[in-house]
Amino acid sequence: MSIIVFILFWAFGLFLVTATLLPLSKIPHGAVRGLAFPREQFFGMAVILAVVAPILYPNLIGWSSFAVLVAIASIQLIYVVKFTPIWTKQSVDACADLRANVDRHLSILSANVKKSNRDFDRLIAMIRARNPDIVLAIEVDDGWIDALKEPLGDVYPHWVEVPKDNGYGLCLMSHLKLSEIEVRELIPQGVPSISTAVQLRGGAKMRLYVVHPEPPVIDHDTIGRDSEIALIGLEAKKDKLPSVVAGDLNDVAWSTTTRRFQRLSGLLDPRVGRGFYNTFSVTMPWMRWPLDHLFHDPQFRLLEMSRLKNIGSDHFPMWFVLALAQTKAAASDPGSADATENRDTKEMIAQERVRSRDAIGTDWEDET
Numbered sequence: 001m002s003i004i005v006f007i008l009f010w011a012f013g014l015f016l017v018t019a020t021l022l023p024l025s026k027i028p029h030g031a032v033r034g035l036a037f038p039r040e041q042f043f044g045m046a047v048i049l050a051v052v053a054p055i056l057y058p059n060l061i062g063w064s065s066f067a068v069l070v071a072i073a074s075i076q077l078i079y080v081v082k083f084t085p086i087w088t089k090q091s092v093d094a095c096a097d098l099r100a101n102v103d104r105h106l107s108i109l110s111a112n113v114k115k116s117n118r119d120f121d122r123l124i125a126m127i128r129a130r131n132p133d134i135v136l137a138i139e140v141d142d143g144w145i146d147a148l149k150e151p152l153g154d155v156y157p158h159w160v161e162v163p164k165d166n167g168y169g170l171c172l173m174s175h176l177k178l179s180e181i182e183v184r185e186l187i188p189q190g191v192p193s194i195s196t197a198v199q200l201r202g203g204a205k206m207r208l209y210v211v212h213p214e215p216p217v218i219d220h221d222t223i224g225r226d227s228e229i230a231l232i233g234l235e236a237k238k239d240k241l242p243s244v245v246a247g248d249l250n251d252v253a254w255s256t257t258t259r260r261f262q263r264l265s266g267l268l269d270p271r272v273g274r275g276f277y278n279t280f281s282v283t284m285p286w287m288r289w290p291l292d293h294l295f296h297d298p299q300f301r302l303l304e305m306s307r308l309k310n311i312g313s314d315h316f317p318m319w320f321v322l323a324l325a326q327t328k329a330a331a332s333d334p335g336s337a338d339a340t341e342n343r344d345t346k347e348m349i350a351q352e353r354v355r356s357r358d359a360i361g362t363d364w365e366d367e368t
Helices: 003-025 030-036 039-056 060-083 096-100 120-130 142-152 223-238 256-265 339-353
Strands: 105-112 134-138 158-162 170-174 177-184 193-199 205-211 243-248 292-296 300-307 318-324
Touching: 003 030, 003 039, 003 060, 030 256, 039 060, 105 120, 105 243, 105 292, 105 300, 120 142, 134 205, 134 243, 142 170, 158 177, 158 193, 170 177, 170 193, 170 205, 193 223, 205 223, 223 243, 223 256, 223 339, 256 292, 256 339, 292 300, 292 318
Parallel strands: 105 134, 205 243
Antiparallel strands: 105 318, 134 170, 158 170, 177 193, 193 205, 243 292, 300 318
């Protein structure tokens, strides 16, 4: 066996063991939490190395390595298997009667446009072709607002515009009537979110939360991102209206933070039992993760969900169509937070709210 093969095998093996075990510590730091993103890729790497190990070392070392790598692959699989069609769905499919009742439907097109992307026409053409009830455009600046407003200002009567030059801008366009609109910077300054009541065509109301928290960066903790996601979950739980949370959460569907968000909020993930629907990165097909999400109250049923074509961003847009039923239902339970988790979460949020700091990740656009 060549020295290069020897070094590569043990380097990749040790990296996989470290990258698998570190996120189990739940340390709220970008360098640790980021390792939870490529679980699909780590699973594939572990399987390949497990197959190769007994071939390279047809002895006790090889079979011991095989056992360790199978265990590593199993740990990774535990987190991601529920986002495959073999798992029980969380979101219930809409029945025929609800599919026919368009007055209770809600279609959402959510797109992280990437602020530096100036290919405005691709998103505009997609909006015109699909004509969603609500469009969520994320990472917008004044240039994006102007580009969208000119062709779509008369098409969509209701707008919430929060342009930012730091990569955290938001824009909501709606055919449906909006009320109780709030634009808030929940945790760090410069990172806005939107909360609004939405009236469906039949008159029923629901709540929409639009979020784009900070990304996990390797030289900073993730407490700000984790706190914002958790806070939205707590608000959705006590909201009297059935809620939908949508946006680029800068987190994967299987992470510690996202799973806690589901327990706190009771909202359902339509990806469970259906597929990954990886939205980032457009430019690296071998390294993609589901970062752009929609979670919904069990009173909603799912009609459609799909990942759309590239619009020149580093994220793919997502398309969702929901229907508001009269009763709550879930095919599987996301679980619920106990008293200790609720208390610890509220303490984390309170501590982060008084911490004085700038939003992180705001200079990414200037570097690309």
